[in-house]
Amino acid sequence: MSEVSLVVNGRKVSGAVEDRTLLVHFLRENLGLTGTHVGCDTSQCGACVVHVDGKAMKSCTMLAVQASGSTITTIEGLANGADLHPVQAAFKEHHGLQCGFCTPGMIMTATDMIRRHPEGLDEIAVRAELEGNICRCTGYHNIVKAILAASKTMSKASKSKAKKAA
């Protein structure tokens, strides 16, 4: 057993876990944050993607003890109260989900990719960036549309913020 302490969605949390506990299980079972999903055993589907110290990572391929000391954002931490995050809003607007199982991972991957591409994204880049996220329902088309739309709104928002600041 080891003591794990993390900051999850802005809240300090800690707990004693078996060393073999995966981060995803700690999030779901100890913290009750069931938005992060498990879709495979092979680290390939991306349903479990969360941000660890600001970077997209597969929480099914990391022990909770490995993550101890880090800051984590899960799907539950994206919205600002009742206001959806722009990526969440775009998935809703563009019908980027059907059953919704892959969606938390898709959205966490999408926010990470938009952050890394402030210059903007095109369809080829979005599809390449989605390499590690599998969706059994949508055929990806509307997911790609939603990410492109969110990337536009977010770069506009950051430009107008920069203008105001200047």
Add this chain to the structure above:
Amino acid sequence: MYSVNYHRATSVADAAKKIKAGDAKFLSGGMTLIPAMKTRLAAPSDLVDLSHIADLKGIKVSGKNVTIGAATTHFDVANDEKLKKVCPALSHLAGHIGDPAVRHRGTIGGSVANNDPAADYPSALLALGATIVTNKRQIAADKFFKGLFETTLKDDEIVTAVTFTAPAKSGYAKFPNPASRYAMTGVFVTKGKDGVRAAVTGAGDDGVFRSKEIEAALTKKFEPAALDGVSVPSKNLMGDIHATPEYRANLVVVMAKRAVAAANA
């Protein structure tokens, strides 16, 4: 996953001490070891985490000499501006390993220590004539990689860095397995002061190897056209549900052409 004891190493010396416990294994990015433990293909009693050792991280470029710390992630190799200038092929390779989440955690040290016959880095290190630095010695890539998942590393030996002199030209092309994205065949070519080297991953039935046929043709002329009509024997190549040895033999030539085109671009 079977029960395991986790230890976080604070330095290379600390890791060397901690690895003595039971049937312990080093843990770096965990992108190979954790999936293997989840499916119980690996069951170490203890894990010694190297990923918090600051000395093992980072890329140094001085002139043409490159040193990459073992715990440097694929993401950092893909995005390092200095490395991109002296050896863009290696950054390109790192940027095409797996997916973004895998690249954020997986490390070069873990990849070379694991020596998966379909991994990308072994071909680069062999073609670059790189040196693998451990806490005990320096090993030339030519001697380091031994067959499938085998290297000359001892169980308690830690890869600390990889070093090489960037050649004038280098290029990498892989034909990714459509499901796993590992290389079904990948070829890394270099042209430096010691001549041409071409290393092949994903195709050999005994792991990464240098192709004599490709090197001979490219030594005459370092152009894709020099490979027209060149054939690579399929005798020691892998055959599986994805591709026959003959198909892979053809892929070696096709990927080598693309790698040379990239190197000359």
